[in-house]
Amino acid sequence: MNLNQIKNVYFIGIGGIGMSALARYFKAIGKQVSGYDKTPSILTSELIESGIDIHFEDSIGLIPNDFYVENTLVIITPAVPVSHSEWNFFIERDYQVKKRAEVLGIITKDTFCFAVAGTHGKTTTSSILGHILYESGADVTAFIGGIVENYDSNLIGIGKTVTVVEADEFDRSFLHLHPNIACITSMDADHLDIYGTSEAIEESFVEFANKVEDKNNLFITNELPIDGVVCAVNEEAVYKAFNVRIENGSYVFDVKTPNELIKDLRFGLPGKHNLMNALMALAMAVTYGTPTEVIAKALLSFKGIRRRFSYQIREENLVYIDDYAHHPTEINAVHQAVRELYPDQKVLAIFQPHLFSRTRDFADNFAKSLSAFDEVLLLDIYPARELPMEGVNSQWLMDKMTNEHKKLITKEDLIPTILANDARVIVTIGAGDLGEMVPSIKKALYENL
CATH class of the missing domain: 3.90.190.20 (Mur ligase, C-terminal domain)
Known part of the structure; x- marks a missing residue:
């Protein structure tokens, strides 16, 4: 599918955190964006303020008249029931209807793609990484599953050549992606309504990991049964955070990388899990070639994510x-x-x-x-x-x-x-x-x- 030929993008479930990031992206690159959601929310209000037309009634009559088959992409969320009349309208008329994950796969296919996987920590890690890359001047777009306080948005940048995405295991969505550098922050049992067993989830993560050809570009925690570069806090690892202390409500810590020792990094998000997220983001940025001083400055200025502590x-x-x-x-x-x-x-x-x-x-x-x-x-x-x-x-x-x-x-x-x-x-x-x-x-x- 050629996104350049698409003039209009219609979302069914536009108020979802992942869907709204895509809506902002398509609006930013000049597409006509419109959509439906079941209920108004803070997110839908923000989208409407940005000029996106949204309605809250499942009605074919509310679909814009100029959204024709040949120039419209329809994006659906997995939460939409098969009985949804707007969805059926588009399917019956052979519109291009795709899931959010498929569209992310298309957008990122021809970019240098960072993918952040894991049952926890995806949003924080990808936000920190997106912030680091944006601050470094990289030509980046980061699609985030939360509102990043620094940008008051779930979209960081609108670059053309580098992307950061959350690799979502729900519905095996992350298998649509084409990552160049990736990490897996955690692998707990979740979404058993989709997978059935924790073994099935693990198999899916292994399949995702195998999409990264060079295992030097895949970062993992030390308990994961996957081949990759280990990151750890206060334990021996290729990327090791240690000498951790709290000063004025922020973490201060040192990091050992394969090539250097970085001292006195400062990071304001509380909780040991967030230290690990910051370390993963640092490891990916270092591997990409981002200067250490840029990483240190970005970690210091990162304000966090709405609804994450x-x-x-x-x-x-x-x-x-x-x-x-x-x-x-x-x-x-x-x-x-x-x-x-x-x-x-x-x-x-x-x-x-x-x-x-x-x-x-x-x-x-x-x-x-x-x-x-x-x-x-x-x-x-x-x-x-x-x-x-x-x-x-x-x-x-x-x-x-x-x-x-x-x-x-x-x-x-x-x-x-x-x-x-x-x-x-x-x-x-x-x-x-x-x-x-x-x-x-x-x-x-x-x-x-």
């Missing part, structure tokens, strides 16, 4: 952090970072489980992760693309938790319950529509200070 309030007597964590490993990482930074404070966690299948598959691990917090408020499961499953609900999950202070809560009662709590550290966690409530929670807490 994102500080909403940071006052002496009140801290409010919001995080997208939706897997037990990610919740553990949030807890570790909070405890490291606020060791003597009472922590209130508000969690919205994401997907019935994920809640079912990891219920015991979720219960264990959540039980580490002092208090937990639990919202109903956010269904996303799924129908309810009998017996799988938040009450069932809460019954497995061992902490004394836990409570089921409705969205309507959430803010009053938070305000009545005496916790000095508050964390909202989850990948559902809880994120849409963050501005309201922040406002209420500030007014209550």
Whole structure:
């Protein structure tokens, strides 16, 4: 498919974090962009402000009249049901209809492509790498699965020759990519609704790894059963971060690479997992040839990602952090970072489980992760693309938790319950529509200070 011949791009599910990055990209390179989403959100509002036409009703009549078969690309999200009338309209008329991952594969095929894979850490690692490359003056476009605070966008740059993409294992999407340099940050069981078994996930990651011909260009953690260059924090590795300390709320550390020792790097994102993400990004940038001083400066100036340990309030007597964590490993990482930074404070966690299948598959691990917090408020499961499953609900999950202070809560009662709590550290966690409530929670807490 030749993207140069495409005049119009139509998105079904334009408000998704990955889809909206593509929408911004096509708008930036001069295409006419339009689309549908099920519900308005902060992201869709930002897209509309940028001049993209979006509607929220599944209606053929709302498709622009000049989006003809020969000049239009239609991009769909996996979350769209097969009964969707707009989708069927395009299929019946032989439009070019492609998944987001296929389109990313087409865009990146003729570029020097960095691909960041892993069940956790993809967004942070690719954001740091995109920021480093952009700051170095590289002709880069980075497609990010989160809003990068430095750019207030999920798109960094609109370069033609270098791309950074998240290699998403969901639906085996990452097998559409053509990576020149890649990393795998982690390989936990997830998306068992797609894969069935953890062995099947592992096989898929191996297949992705094999797409990188030169294994000197594939970076891994030391526990992965894949051939590549090992990166580690405080353990022997080809790229090793060590001498880690905290100064003024930031990590300061040294890195040993195959050719040099880099001293006193500074990086502001809390949590040991983020140190590893920064190290992976550094290793890929060094391999590409980015100067060390540029990398150091970019790590120092990186502000983080919206909904990734994102500080909403940071006052002496009140801290409010919001995080997208939706897997037990990610919740553990949030807890570790909070405890490291606020060791003597009472922590209130508000969690919205994401997907019935994920809640079912990891219920015991979720219960264990959540039980580490002092208090937990639990919202109903956010269904996303799924129908309810009998017996799988938040009450069932809460019954497995061992902490004394836990409570089921409705969205309507959430803010009053938070305000009545005496916790000095508050964390909202989850990948559902809880994120849409963050501005309201922040406002209420500030007014209550």
